[in-house]
Amino acid sequence: MDSTNRVGKSTYWIGVEDRTSALFERLWPLPMGVAYNSYIVLGASKTALIDTVPNGEEGRFIDRVDELLNGRPLDYLVINHMEPDHSGCLAGVLERYPGVVLLGNKQTRRILDNYRLELGGFRELTDGEELSLGGTTLRFYFTPWVHWPETMMTYIVEEGILFSGDAFGAFGAHDGALFDDEYNFEKVQGEMRRYYSNIVGKYGKFVQRALAKVSGVKLNMICATHGPIWRSHVDWVVAKYDKYSRQEGDPGVVMAVASMYGSTMHVGEYIARRLAVEGVKRIALHDVSTSHASYIINDVWKYNGLVLGSVTYNTGLFPLMQGLCDELLGLGVQNKELALFGSGSWGGGALTLLKAFAEKAGISPVVESLEMIGRPTMEVYRKCDVLAAGLAERVLAAAEK
Structure with missing residues (x-):
């Protein structure tokens, strides 16, 4: 098991990097590429995959999931965000692990149906619901319109790790780095703001609601679906999101x-x-x-x-x-x-x-x-x-x- 991609006690990064696409969403330039972050949580009794990666990456993505499961079943797939760059491998995961239960909200299910995905088990969550994986507890926060109607965040209660979806994301491939303190921080600041302003900026009032919802919990780490994992600048990035969402230049x-x-x-x-x-x-x-x-x-x-x-x-x-x-x-x-x-x-x-x-x-x-x-x-x-x-x-x- 490769500990270099370990995020928490039982959590691993299993994302992919894209250095070939010229444009994100066929609109936004990617001179430094982009990362698509997915995570797997290995509890003592249950396992959970948090989001997937774009279509076309199923092979190496599922191989990595298999490697980390090491013979264990995949019990849950948490869908924080249904946009295809994070749900593109859902069909492949369902085929490889037919017993997996998808976790999402009512809007998640609606979009799943719109994508004509053949579902196995789907469990509709409630806001604030908790799920034990055995020594690791997941708590789910609904954060609609950051930046789609179904978006939500997942929180590991024992470790203070927030899986934030597209919130707190940034353009740019990892280039060997994974955590914020391994990055060229000056470079990532600009690409984080460019990501926020162009992708999330329209939804400032909803960002404010999301920040308020998680304001009472301890945040030791923020794991977004793009860009670095925030562990040394957590307070900084939360403060920036507060400022950007208020449009205080x-x-x-x-x-x-x-x-x-x-x-x-x-x-x-x-x-x-x-x-x-x-x-x-x-x-x-x-x-x-x-x-x-x-x-x-x-x-x-x-x-x-x-x-x-x-x-x-x-x-x-x-x-x-x-x-x-x-x-x-x-x-x-x-x-x-x-x-x-x-x-x-x-x-x-x-x-x-x-x-x-x-x-x-x-x-x-x-x-x-x-x-x-x-x-x-x-x-x-x-x-x-x-x-x-x-x-x-x-x-x-x-x-x-």
Whole structure:
């Protein structure tokens, strides 16, 4: 039995890593790959598998389960999350272990039926229910909409280990590391926030409810379905999730600019410079044509200031800016110190649509918006000075609270 993948006294990691897929959910770039974490708990009298891995990984996954069971039956399969990257091997597990009992909630069963899976035994759990494996007790917490309707978390009472599903997850393959203190921590911080903001960010109020539900239990370790196992930074990652789900950004400004021939970006660069002069230390300037939206959204969750600037395209917003605005609306962006500017060569339109986005989002610009026709003039730059000074004041005021 390979102790290097031991998580707890009787718990082992049996996940897989993917370094070949370019996109997560066919949407989000994976420059450093992604890990799919599954776990097996070997109690004195019963055994339980917690989630599986994507379809196509059945062979090595089930071989690993067999190795760890070492001739014992698999008694339970806990389904914290039904999304196919975690339920993809369910059919293979059911075929290999026909006596296994699936554990989930009412919504789990509904999605299982939708996937047309031939079930053996299924046991519908109640929120807070406990199950003894013999010296190891599993407790189940229902945490719906983090980030699907059936999501739940499983807790080992004796050891304080929380199997959290997608909550507290991160992009990136393990690259030899498994626990947070084995990782390049600076790298994992950014990929955790990018995962949260793009995958879970829409469901902040439900994250708050989930955090409240587990706030009274001791958390020695958090085992998510993606990214590192948290054992040395448990309090840190819980505090970050609390902050992200409240959309409380750090003092700083993310700028997303759509420019076709350079003039709009020149204005964006000038505003960025003026923000720095006004004392803003953290500024992220993105060209929407070269920065994938997931990285812009990551910075939107990181900072409290947001500047959107777009050229007019066919009397509307530049398409990639429109896409970004649609993403932000879908994610429910809020609590931003917002500034807007638009441009055009023979007529405007972009600024009007950026203002419409702000109204839909329920975020009012904190400074007067700026519109430019043609190349920037000295008057435009003067207005940029005013915009940057006003925005910087609002952004930096948050650091003093």
